Amino acid sequence: MVTDQLSVTFAALADPTRRAILARLTRGEATVKELSAPFAMSGPAISKHLRVLEQAGLISRGREAQWRPCRLEAAPMRAVTEFAEQYRRFWDENYARLDSYLKTLQQKDGTDEPDA
Structure with missing residues (x-):
């Protein structure tokens, strides 16, 4: 194999x-x-x-x-880095969308900070 x-x-x-x-x-x-x-x-x-x-x-x-x-x-670690980079971009995009959504909620609510 x-x-x-x-x-x-x-x-x-x-x-x-x-x-x-x-x-x-x-x-x-x-x-x-x-x-x-x-x-x-x-x-x-x-x-x-x-x-x-x-x-x-x-x-x-x-x-x-x-x-x-x-x-x-360290050369084999480059492939690990490239593999993990795909997921970093995925999470960055998801966090950016979440941030945008939270800002929209704040604007609708008229507050500057989300409730904890």
């Missing part, structure tokens, strides 16, 4: 531990040990999370002697 990249990215982002790892990587490269420090889980569990992120293209892992730094690869 073929899975599109956006679905793979969302699946990787679905887990709060993986989102926390990505948030940490926004500050720069980090080792597996540094990434695992805030979590009460085993090394293999963290490695599994890193594998999911790597397969989604959200991180890359280098090799410098014994050090295997992880770095953020």
Whole structure:
């Protein structure tokens, strides 16, 4: 079965531990040990999370002697942003219509503020 990249990215982002790892990587490269420090889980569990992120293209892992730094690869997030942008426009338009309707009600009522 073929899975599109956006679905793979969302699946990787679905887990709060993986989102926390990505948030940490926004500050720069980090080792597996540094990434695992805030979590009460085993090394293999963290490695599994890193594998999911790597397969989604959200991180890359280098090799410098014994050090295997992880770095953020934000390109797949562009598709997430574009997907979410459609819904932001939808809500902006709905809020604009609601605002217009509330102003119409205020004018009919002769008040400046809607009743709470």
